[in-house]
Amino acid sequence: MALAVLVPATVARATNDPERWREQVEGYQAEDEARGQAVEPGGVVFTGSSTIRRWDTAAAFPELPHVNRAIGGSQLPDVLFWGEQLILPYQPALIVLYSGSNDVNAGVDADGVVARYLELAAWIDEHLPETRLLFITIKPTTARWGKWPVMQEINRRITEDAAAHERRFVIDVTAAMMNEDGEPEQEYLIADGLHLSDKGYEKLAAVVGPAIQRLLRR
Numbered sequence: 001m002a003l004a005v006l007v008p009a010t011v012a013r014a015t016n017d018p019e020r021w022r023e024q025v026e027g028y029q030a031e032d033e034a035r036g037q038a039v040e041p042g043g044v045v046f047t048g049s050s051t052i053r054r055w056d057t058a059a060a061f062p063e064l065p066h067v068n069r070a071i072g073g074s075q076l077p078d079v080l081f082w083g084e085q086l087i088l089p090y091q092p093a094l095i096v097l098y099s100g101s102n103d104v105n106a107g108v109d110a111d112g113v114v115a116r117y118l119e120l121a122a123w124i125d126e127h128l129p130e131t132r133l134l135f136i137t138i139k140p141t142t143a144r145w146g147k148w149p150v151m152q153e154i155n156r157r158i159t160e161d162a163a164a165h166e167r168r169f170v171i172d173v174t175a176a177m178m179n180e181d182g183e184p185e186q187e188y189l190i191a192d193g194l195h196l197s198d199k200g201y202e203k204l205a206a207v208v209g210p211a212i213q214r215l216l217r218r
Helices: 018-035 076-081 101-105 110-127 145-163 198-217
Strands: 044-048 066-068 094-098 132-136 168-171
Touching: 018 076, 076 110, 094 198, 101 110, 101 145, 110 132, 110 145, 132 198, 145 168, 168 198
Parallel strands: 044 066, 044 094, 094 132, 132 168
Antiparallel strands: none
């Protein structure tokens, strides 16, 4: 059983008020009410920031019972703040999380981002003790290339944490998103140098999909 990690309460505070995402969250709730139960318990919840929000997970994984409940522009404390609405209703067997890049871009250092992640992971342990958590490593991008060393440190430390917990896992997408020169592959990004292109999402699905299937079979 994973051990709860205690971190300072201030870690949970996002740079901006998490209430700014209320309209988007209520939109998800309205979708569920309109069509009934979105997914049977024991499926997958994709959540986090825009890398997940912009991902057409229904097309990428047509036979996977899942919901996409990410918030574009969000940080890790936002996911925690809205976890009761975005995660708990679905009672998932697996949570697929991509978050942390926006935290770094907002000026949070590696210690702070890792602490935010650990608080979210501990919350999942408490409320969904049988649920597995799959963290997708922060991806390299040209727009935030100057912050890549911090992101690498975060990825490394979250990977180390997962090795010590039986229900936390990491899928490293770094190599898949780089070119032969060790820089972000341009064709995987749109013009803003930050968000993934169609080819980028194809690559992401090719890397993340097998990890999801492995975890669902465990």
